[in-house]
Amino acid sequence: MSLDGLAKDLTTQIIRHVLDSRFETIPKEAIERAKLSILDTLASAIGGSNDRIAHFARQLGAFSGGKAECTVWVSGEKLPACLAVLVNATTARALDFDETYELCINGCHASAYDVPPALALAERDSSITGRELLAAVATAIDLHVRLARSVTANSINTGRDNMVAVWGTTTVSTKLLRLDEEKTRNAFGIAYAHAAGEFQMYEEGAHTVSLQQGLRARSGLESALSAMVGFNGPREPFFGKYGFYKAFEPTYDLDLLVNKLGCNYVNDRMSFKPWPSCKCTHPGIDGLLQLREKHSFTGEDIVSIELGLNLLAESLVVQPRAQKWNPKDPVVARFSLPYVISVAQHGRVTIGDFRPEALKNPAVRRIMAATKIEVDPEIDRTHGLHQNSPTTVKVKLKGGVEHFIRIDKPFGHPENPASLADGMRKLKACAEMSMLPFSDKQLGLIGEFIDDLDKQPTLAPLFELLLGRK
Structure with missing residues (x-):
């Protein structure tokens, strides 16, 4: 598929898909898998909360101060939404325990990028329902994965790693901020200015393996907020003359991006991690x-x-x-x-x-x-x-x-899948390593809340459950 003559139509198709995707139109399997992605992200963050990377992230958040909007999971500090997202997303990746998409040439840790901004916005705005959150998370992970798998050059060879992540976090943020088509398009353009991803961090085993996840989670929310207040951005961040695919990833397969977009949600092909390693x-x-x-x-x-x-x-x-x-x-x-x-x-x-x-x-x-x-x-x-x-x-x-x-397909592979019950076992194991304790009752309530997320009129009760007991 060539870019010639298609850029405007493809970008519009993507933006309208983000706008039109709703709980009622998303396959049940994708909604149920989104529940596991949310539970898995929370488990990974709780388990990672006592890692030194998580401690660094909380120190970084504390430097900036600002409006006390959203909760740092486990420890309970209140930070501006963008900073809370940075801390929580970094912590969720600290152990490399969060789920990933493995059915493409480059791996894609979409969930722990996209879930923290979703939950931050739901805490910031108690009118966001569980159904709205699930639709936003499923849509964001689906588009994030589609963009990642469309890149057919291996990051080991190019040194460019998962630059598309910022558009997953932008997707979840624009949906939950309820932006219109013009502002959503601007948010995607602004996000292009935030896009970054490099492989040297893996080569050296650097802390930025985790921090970069927090940075891109924050960037997506900031891009959406920037568009909300009136900033514009390039209208063709993907397919323009200097857009992403021409400037950074000229080896691509657009069928892997747009084929059955809005019909098949590939977020249900995420791989669960039973062990905290690559x-x-x-x-x-x-x-x-x-x-x-x-x-x-x-x-x-x-x-x-x-x-x-x-x-x-x-x-x-x-x-x-x-x-x-x-x-x-x-x-x-x-x-x-x-x-x-x-x-x-x-x-x-x-x-x-x-x-x-x-x-x-x-x-x-x-x-x-x-x-x-x-x-x-x-x-x-x-x-x-x-x-x-x-x-x-x-x-x-x-x-x-x-x-x-x-x-060939270890436990957690989409063809050897995990269940929400497996996610609960992981949550309990992660809680044993938390910086602050969680009671069995508290962990059970977290699991029940996520299992019934499509019935929740607000996410407000969840955030108290995410605090360790001091």
Whole structure:
């Protein structure tokens, strides 16, 4: 599909889709999946609240002060909406535990970008109903994912990572601010000025993996508010002469953006994360846990582990080898396949396994030293463009016994999906690591509120439930 002669029509189609999308017109599966996305984002933020990245984010929010509009989840400070969004979105990504879209060449952490501004606006305006919120979240994640998957150049090669995120957060903000067509279009144009995304943060294991999520969540809300007060922006931020696709991503597939837009909502294809590490590591974790469960061995029985995956995933979670076999920082550890597979020999991978002190665990270090990871030629031939690669796992035990498994779709994959009940189990596990305690009753009420979100006349009761007990 060419851009020639289509730019104006395509941009108008996108803007009108954002405006016209309503609870009644969105498929039930997309609405139900939006509930899990909201619950998952809250769980990830609660679990990440005691991470040092979350502490940095709260300190950053406190510097600016301003109108006390919206709640910082868990700790309870009140900040201007845009700052609260920055803090909450950064915290939700602090552990790399939030769900992602994996069915494209580049991953896309849409939910924890788009849910924080949605909830901030619902707290700011108590007239926003649960149905309105669900429609906005489903629409925003759908468009966010569509834009992400339309980019067909791999960010590992280009260094440009998920620049489209700002339009997901703009979508949810324009819908909940109830902007008209002209102001919505201006908001999308203004958001282009905020668009940014780089891959060097993954290369170095920098805190900006999380902070950039908060920055883009804030940017989407600021773009919508800027349009609301009267600013305009480029009318063709996507397809203009210097628009996004020509200036930044000239390799694209517009069918992946607009095909069945408004009919199929691809937010229901998000992948749930049962373990707090890069999704590329999950096939390996799932494989080792399955072998361990089936054959009843422990870490002490393991002589060696061999894994095979494609080159793309190998470049992200195996390289550079000196760093990935000796992670000294929790961010690096979450993107280290040898580390997480060595942790999984305990029979689980938890938030606590990424505490700085846990990185020195001698049992984990022993397994890491005995772990070999190489590119599997067959997987690379058949799944070479999949960043979250199928993974083979071969375990050799004392006595010479070997066990083997290949995992293509680990638990949480859209074809091996999680339920809202799985989201509740994750919420409870995350609450165990919260900076402030949550009672079982409180966690249950959060789950019930989200499950019944389509029946809620206001979101106001939720925000008290999101505060840890001091």
